[in-house]
Amino acid sequence: MASFLRNGRKIVAIGRNYVDHAKELGNAVPKEPFFFLKPTSSYLSPGEGPVEIPRGVKLHHEVELGVVIGKNGRDIPKAQADSYIAGYTLAIDLTARNMQDAVKKKGLPWSAAKGFDTFTPIGPFIPKSAIADNTNVGLELSIDGKIKQKGVTKDMIFDVPTLIEFVSGIMRLEEGDVLLTGTPAGVGPIVDGETVNVKLSYPGVEGEVLSEFTVKAEDRKGGYEFKAAA
Numbered sequence: 001m002a003s004f005l006r007n008g009r010k011i012v013a014i015g016r017n018y019v020d021h022a023k024e025l026g027n028a029v030p031k032e033p034f035f036f037l038k039p040t041s042s043y044l045s046p047g048e049g050p051v052e053i054p055r056g057v058k059l060h061h062e063v064e065l066g067v068v069i070g071k072n073g074r075d076i077p078k079a080q081a082d083s084y085i086a087g088y089t090l091a092i093d094l095t096a097r098n099m100q101d102a103v104k105k106k107g108l109p110w111s112a113a114k115g116f117d118t119f120t121p122i123g124p125f126i127p128k129s130a131i132a133d134n135t136n137v138g139l140e141l142s143i144d145g146k147i148k149q150k151g152v153t154k155d156m157i158f159d160v161p162t163l164i165e166f167v168s169g170i171m172r173l174e175e176g177d178v179l180l181t182g183t184p185a186g187v188g189p190i191v192d193g194e195t196v197n198v199k200l201s202y203p204g205v206e207g208e209v210l211s212e213f214t215v216k217a218e219d220r221k222g223g224y225e226f227k228a229a230a
Contacts, residue, residue: 007176063149063198138150138199140198
């Protein structure tokens with residue numbers, strides 16, 4: 001399943017799955033999961049280049065545990081969810097925050113604010129056998145050496161089996177798909193020239209580092225420009 005970056009057909013990203021994160025953005029805590037889709041063209045593997053900040057965009061970071069789906073499934077019950085997991089990955093869900101805020105106020109979709117090229121930096125495949133308990137995974141993000149996000153997946157509102165059951169009841173999950181499970185509190189801006197480092201550890205934040213990567217951020221030259229008054 002190390003080939004999920006080439007073969008996966010979709011990225012399913014869960015929103016507001018940590019209470020403190022929902023509150024920091026002034027959002028209500030959801031009563032059931034909700035999700036949005038990101039294109040696989042937004043993947044950025046370590047060493048492929050910088051995160052690009054589109055013109056006029058205020059870029060925000062969200063470190064997340066990604067669940068890599070190992071086989072096709074529909075209407076998957078929670079009790080069987082584990083058998084559909086091939087493994088895990090470490091990811092950053094990037095958001096054009098000012099663009100997202102502007103379209104949300106108009107009641108418009110915000111796929112574009114999540115879907116720019118380079119907006120899903122992602123690490124290598126982690127075999128399921130390396131993480132016996134996906135409720136005890138540590139996540140950390142730092143910018144230029146300063147920790148901005150640090151949390152544990154036990155603080156998720158909806159656990160991984162619940163998410164798999166919910167999403168697969170709406171759309172088929174397919175081999176190679178990635179389910180991004182939400183982000184802990186501490187989201188904030190990334191600007192040109194900054195270096196972002198993320199870590200995934202197990203068990204918990206003091207456990208063994210199973211995945212770590214670094215990306216730099218650069219202003220994009222050309223392409224789309226967000227204009228707030230548009």
